[in-house]
Amino acid sequence: MADRASIKDVAARAGVSFKTVSRVVNGVDTVLPELRARVEAAVVELDYVPNSAARSLKSGAGNAIGIVVDSIDDVFFASLVREIEDRALELGLAVIVGSTGFDPDRERDQLMRLAGQHVRGIILAPVGDHGDFLLPRKSTLPVVTVDRSVPGFDSVTVDDYAAATDAVERLVAAGHRSIALVGLDERLQTARRRRDAFVDTLARHGITAQERFMPEVAHHADAVRPVVDALLTQPDPPTALFVSNARHATSVVSVLHELDRTDVAMISFGSFGLAEAVAPSITCIDQDPRHIGALAFERLVARFDDPDGQAVDLRADTRLIARASDTLPVAGGTA
Structure with a gap:
């Protein structure tokens, strides 16, 4: 069975950006008629079905998520960030990436900056325990941690x-x-x-x-x-x-x-x-950092609709x- 067409395939066929495809399939009326027609034609040709996760995104919130990791040149986190960014673009979300340099104080600064920019949520590889900052904002700023955990928040780790x-x-x-x-x-x-x-x-x-x-x-x-x-x-x-x-x-x-x-x-x-x-x-x-990134992004999207639910700890396989x-x-x- 052939793989289902993705938003990347539609964008490539129509010769437009991911965001343009996202706007068309989500009914946004600010797309030029010519571009809209190309996207709609590509959707039909490829039998594209929008990702059902997009339906869980509430209107009226910010259109970006934040990612905070140790270092963006780390081979593990570079792959993880790429996977999250690919999936975010499919849902019309921008991504803001910051690094901690393994410094808890810098990590806190990054979290404060992202909160000030009203991101919809954050995927975090924690160095310190910033529960005092994150817990009071849990309802409005969902957080999923990767590689390590913070009590009270969803996490994706390995054994x-x-x-x-x-x-x-x-x-x-x-x-x-x-x-x-x-x-x-x-x-x-x-x-x-x-x-x-x-x-x-x-x-x-x-x-x-x-x-x-x-x-x-x-x-x-x-x-x-x-x-x-x-x-x-x-x-x-x-x-x-x-x-x-x-x-x-x-x-x-x-x-x-x-x-x-x-x-x-x-x-x-x-x-x-x-x-x-x-x-x-x-x-x-x-x-498999890309698998970990995918799991973390899926949890973050789920948290948009259920920010106060019980924390879920996911364990990714290793080999x-x-x-x-x-x-x-x-x-x-x-x-």
Whole structure:
């Protein structure tokens, strides 16, 4: 069965923007007759059926939503934002994107700015807990969180603990007993859950997680090199790395190649562009940010009609993409 035509298909066939198509199918009378005719013809030709979610959008509210994430150049959040933007455009909604830089104060400023611009709702990757600001506005400013949660609000997350457990189990099964965690940031729920899984999994195998193998790492790319270098130059260096986010994993791969230490086993929590292309190819836990973005957007649209309903916590699936990097034998250190 062929895929149903989307608003993108109609816009391309008619040679107009997404917004023009949205205005025509929603009965807005400010579209030029010529453009309206082209859109209507394309709708008939493609048998286009408007997204039923659009019917839940109330009139009289703002026509934009806000997205606040850690960094817009992060591979995970870049894909997530793109998916949300695509879906918002289909409903005639604009998107305003802001970043926190992992700074709770900056995050609060972004939330205040979006509230002042009367956005219809916000999709947020929280760094701090701003319930004191968000809860009093819940009826007029719906919020859905992604990757992490804020009490009282809808969230879309993954099972960080279970996925990280599977990753560490694979490294232990390959014979590694000196395993380091790269990417710890105590401020973030995700990082803490992945750290807990790392520690607990090693303990189940009679291995004590060493503090020297769990360094905190700043989030800018330049912070990874000294951390990896310090780990690998220790008297008894790790033979495997569990990297707890894709942003750091990209840098770790680069550093390992520059140091000619591609003998170090590795698993990344999060996939990234070069994971399959490098040698050895990198085993990853794939979170599918576009799926997470889609779920978050659907929840936000649902909240437009039910802003005060009970919070819903959605759990997106992950999958481990097995490649070569986790199967490397113990070498270059103490097993």
